Amino acid sequence: MEQTNFQLKKQDAQSHEWETQLHHATKATREDWIGRGISYFCIGIIILVVASMLWFITSKGIATFTQNHVSLWKFLSGTNWAPDQGQIGALPMIVGSFAVTFAAAIVATPFAVGTAIFMTEISPNKGRKFLQPVIELLVGIPSVVYGFIGLAVIVPFMRHLVGGSGFGIISATFVLFVMVLPTITSMTVDSLRAVPRFYKEASLALGATRWQTVSRVILRSATSGILTAVIFGMARAFGEALAVQMVIGNAAIMPKNLISPASTLTSQLTTGIGDTIDGTLPNNALWSLALILLLMSLFFNAIVRVIAKRGQLKHER
Amino acid sequence: MLKQYSFEETAVQTFDDKTSLAMKTENMQVFYGENHAMFDANLAFPKNQITALIGASGSGKSTYLRSLNRMNDGIATVTGKIWYHGVNINEPGVNIYEIRRHIGMVFQRPNPFAKSIRENIVYALRANGLKKKAELEERIEQSLKGAALWDEVKDNLDKSALSLSGGQQQRLCIARSIAMAPDVLLLDEPCSALDPISTVKVEETLLELQKKYTIIIVTHNMQQASRISSQCAFFHLGHIMEYAPTGTMFSNPQIPVTQDYIAGSFG
Numbered sequence: 232m233e234q235t236n237f238q239l240k241k242q243d244a245q246s247h248e249w250e251t252q253l254h255h256a257t258k259a260t261r262e263d264w265i266g267r268g269i270s271y272f273c274i275g276i277i278i279l280v281v282a283s284m285l286w287f288i289t290s291k292g293i294a295t296f297t298q299n300h301v302s303l304w305k306f307l308s309g310t311n312w313a314p315d316q317g318q319i320g321a322l323p324m325i326v327g328s329f330a331v332t333f334a335a336a337i338v339a340t341p342f343a344v345g346t347a348i349f350m351t352e353i354s355p356n357k358g359r360k361f362l363q364p365v366i367e368l369l370v371g372i373p374s375v376v377y378g379f380i381g382l383a384v385i386v387p388f389m390r391h392l393v394g395g396s397g398f399g400i401i402s403a404t405f406v407l408f409v410m411v412l413p414t415i416t417s418m419t420v421d422s423l424r425a426v427p428r429f430y431k432e433a434s435l436a437l438g439a440t441r442w443q444t445v446s447r448v449i450l451r452s453a454t455s456g457i458l459t460a461v462i463f464g465m466a467r468a469f470g471e472a473l474a475v476q477m478v479i480g481n482a483a484i485m486p487k488n489l490i491s492p493a494s495t496l497t498s499q500l501t502t503g504i505g506d507t508i509d510g511t512l513p514n515n516a517l518w519s520l521a522l523i524l525l526l527m528s529l530f531f532n533a534i535v536r537v538i539a540k541r542g543q544l545k546h547e548r
Numbered sequence: 549m550l551k552q553y554s555f556e557e558t559a560v561q562t563f564d565d566k567t568s569l570a571m572k573t574e575n576m577q578v579f580y581g582e583n584h585a586m587f588d589a590n591l592a593f594p595k596n597q598i599t600a601l602i603g604a605s606g607s608g609k610s611t612y613l614r615s616l617n618r619m620n621d622g623i624a625t626v627t628g629k630i631w632y633h634g635v636n637i638n639e640p641g642v643n644i645y646e647i648r649r650h651i652g653m654v655f656q657r658p659n660p661f662a663k664s665i666r667e668n669i670v671y672a673l674r675a676n677g678l679k680k681k682a683e684l685e686e687r688i689e690q691s692l693k694g695a696a697l698w699d700e701v702k703d704n705l706d707k708s709a710l711s712l713s714g715g716q717q718q719r720l721c722i723a724r725s726i727a728m729a730p731d732v733l734l735l736d737e738p739c740s741a742l743d744p745i746s747t748v749k750v751e752e753t754l755l756e757l758q759k760k761y762t763i764i765i766v767t768h769n770m771q772q773a774s775r776i777s778s779q780c781a782f783f784h785l786g787h788i789m790e791y792a793p794t795g796t797m798f799s800n801p802q803i804p805v806t807q808d809y810i811a812g813s814f815g
Contacts, residue, residue, distance in 0.1 A: 429659035433721070436619060437672035438649035438728060447671065452662060 259271060286527070292522025293321065295515040312483035312499070314513035321496075321520060323485045328495040328527075330400050330486065331475065332468045333514035336415075340461055342353060342408075343415035344450075349422040350416075352445050358420075370415035378474030381406035386478055393490050398480030401489040406474050411464035418463060422456020455542025459535050466531040470524065472497035496520045550814055555587070559802035560791040563592045563779070569631075570595045570732055571616065576628035576638070576641065578611050578620065578786075585611050585624065587787050593732075597716075598754060598763040600773035600794065604815035609766045610656075612783065613734050616764065617643045617651035632732075649676065652725030655735040658717035660709035660724070665692075665701055668709045668720055669727045676716030686729050694760075695723035696701065697751045705763035715746020719753060726761065733757065739772065751776050770810065774798050782806050798806040 295301050301319055309320020346366075350358030385405050391396030405511070426449050434444040480492020481502050494502070500520050507514035563569070571593045580587035586608045601609040615626045618637070621644060630638040637647050637747050649672075660668050669688050678684060688705065693696040697719040701712070708722055718738055725733060735754070739747040754763055754776055767773050773780050774794055781791040782805075790797065790806045801807045809815050 311573065427659075429655060429657060430661060432619070432655060432657040433661065433724075434671070435654035436617065436655070437675070438645050438647075439672055439675040440645050443675045447675065448661060483621055 288518065288521055288525050291515065291518035292525075293519075295512070295519045299512045299515055301512075301516075306516075310485045314503075314507070314516045317512060319512070319516040319519075321516075321523070322348035323483055324494055324496045324499045324520060325402065325523065327471055327479070327486055327493045328497070330408055330489075331403045331479070331495060332465050332516070334400065334404040334489075335411055335468045336461055336465045338404065338408045339412045339415055339464060343412055343419055343464075344457060346412075346416045347419035347423055348445060348450075349491065350420050352441070352449065363420075366413045366417050369409070374410065374471060375412050375477075376472040377406055381474060381478040389490065390475050396492060397482060397490075398478060398489040398491050399488075400479065400486055402478040403475045403493075404489075404496070406478050407468045407471060407509045410471060410474065411468050414467055415460045417465040418458050418460030419453070422453040423503075424462065426452050435500070455538050458538050459542075462531055462535050462538070466528055469531070470497060471526055472501045476501050496524050500524075551808070553570060553789075553803075553805040555785075555787045555789075556681050558787070558789050559804075559806075560590060560702050560781075560788055561779075561793075562590075563594055563791075565594075568595050569593065571614075571764075572631040573616070574629040574631065576615060576626065576630060578608070578615055579627075580623075586615070589788050591781055591788060591791060593764055594725040594760055594779070596758055596760070597763050597778040598758050598776050600777035600780045601764065601766045601783060602768075602770060602773050602780060602809075604809070605768075606785070607783035608786040609781075610736050610782040611699060611786075612765050612788075613736055613764060614653075614733055616732075617648050617653055618642075619648075619653060648729050650730050651732040651734060652728060652730035653723050653734045653738065653814060654718070654738050655726055657741050658714055660712070660717050660720050662708065662710055664706045665709050665712070665720060666705040669680055669724050672724065672728055691723040691727035692720075694726050695719040695755075696749060696756070697723055709753070713746065715742050715749055718742060718746070718750055722750070722757075726757070729799070730761065732762045732764065735763065737766050737768055738769055747772070770798075782809060784809070 269466060293307065294417055296303055306319055306321050308322055309318070310319040310322050311320045312323060346362065350362050379466070381402060385402045386397040388397070388400070389402050420492055430448050430452060431444055434448045439447070476498035477541055481494045481498055482492035483494050483499055486493035503513070503517050507517060569592050573589050573591050576586060576589040577584070601613060603609045610786055611620070611624065614620045616630060620626055626638055628638065629636045632647070632651070633641070660680055661671065663671070666688060668689055670684055673684060673687055678687070689698060692701065697716060700716060701707070709717065712720060722738075733741070739750050742750065751772065754765070757763060765777065777794045779792065780794040780797045782789050782797070784805055790801065792802070797806070798810060801810055
């Protein structure tokens with residue numbers, strides 16, 4: 232013990248030098264500080280933007296209920312949408328939104344999964360070379376173009392096929408089908424590619440056929456990824472405004488069938504947003520629609536998280 | 549720097565007693581695109597024995613093994629003949645699924661499916677059309693017993709296979725293969741990802757299994773080859789250099805390259 236003390240004393244002068252040198256800020260430590268500062272600043276701004284958007288939409292959206300004293304239940308279950316006359320039943324739009332969303336997802340999913348299987352298992356080379364760029368292109372086409380094509384092609388086609396105006400849920404479904412197909416496909420491709428190669432090998436080595444391997448091993452272990460893809464597709468369909476507005480007919484009435492004009496939350500928003508005065512009931516009612524959209528997208532996000540977590544658990548030991 | 553050895557100087561025994569052969573390759577070549585990975589492989593595998601394929605990394609032993617049950621289909625081009633029960637199975641018209649049911653394979657890394665232990669075994673049986681519950685249960689028990697895993701898992705058949713230890717997973721993979729009642733079992737370095745105790749268990753299992761199956765095992769580990777195999781083939785840079793009974797190979801290697809490999813000069 233004593234000896235150590237002695238040695239320490241002897242080195243005191245030297246250790247003082249070390250002391251200063253090791254506490255001294257250098258270029259490296261300053262860079263760390265600056266880098267950290269920048270990223271905290273950015274994240275702070277983003278949090279601020281998101282939080283204020285949530286606050287803004289929520290406070291505006293609930294004004295219908297707090298200021299105009301419309302009951303929440305009436306808003307959600309009423310079928311009569313005439314804000315000028317104080318009638319704000321949002322059910323037709325809610326039903327319209329869910330109808331086009333689910334219909335588009337149901338139609339698109341088999342095509343998307345089939346395409347993804349082709350791209351990953353049946354012909355990976357062609358998939359990568361031709362289909363991948365095609366799908367990326369489909370993602371990049373602006374929605375107004377889809378809507379325009381829907382208006383010019385699908386609506387007249389439906390009119391010809393089943394009569395009526397041609398505007399309606401079915402036309403919106405077809406437009407959305409094309410719009411969500413690339414989303415679902417490309418995410419499904421990612422999740423199929425993420426299936427470990429050794430699952431496939433194990434299955435083939437046991438004498439299982441390619442089809443059995445794909446359907447019972449690969450698709451099975453990619454299930455959570457595929458579900459996530461479908462939900463993302465649905466979120467996109469649910470939130471799509473312009474293209475839907477162009478083909479659905481925009482009649483805020485309860486849809487009786489798939490071929491009569493209807494409307495969705497988004498199409499009603501874009502249709503009505505220009506005609507209302509800030510602070511009045513018609514304006515507040517539109518904010519309430521926006522609030523529903525916001526809550527729904529939070530809900531879709533929550534589902535995706537739950538699925539991802541469950542998928543993870545399955546692959547852990 | 550690796551010494552240059554002549555590929556002309558080989559010592560491959562033929563084991564040509566036709567009645568007791570399980571499989572045989574004749575002038576088998578493997579190409580990965582332009583890359584010639586396996587040259588003129590002529591090996592015969594006696595029934596109900598363990599044959600070890602040894603050699604350094606990249607010597608082509610795994611490539612050779614994977615060709616035997618056509619797992620190289622779509623990955624590499626395999627030419628030459630692979631005889632199995634008097635049929636050349638390296639022909640276009642052959643049903644590869646049927647082949648793989650008779651020639652099972654276990655991989656280097658334990659690769660059970662992310663399903664229960666039971667489902668791992670039942671998967672291939674179901675895919676093969678076996679549906680009766682009683683029969684499935686019996687196959688499960690038999691194959692797990694065959695792989696010496698039954699006592700450890702019999703109370704937990706519905707537990708996830710991924711909850712097993714590495715050695716247990718590998719024995720589950722063996723069980724999964726023998727549940728299909730193959731007659732040849734190919735193992736591609738089955739112990740390289742396992743600890744020594746698990747390795748011993750797998751080796752004991754293999755020694756027991758050779759009574760019923762012909763086993764061909766690729767191994768990095770020369771001690772393992774000498775412990776369990778009856779004959780041993782030494783691969784070097786895509787050529788089969790020497791093939792002999794294991795005892796002879798290790799005590800009295802015939803050619804310089806084998807001598808150097810066994811002495812530990814490279815590999």
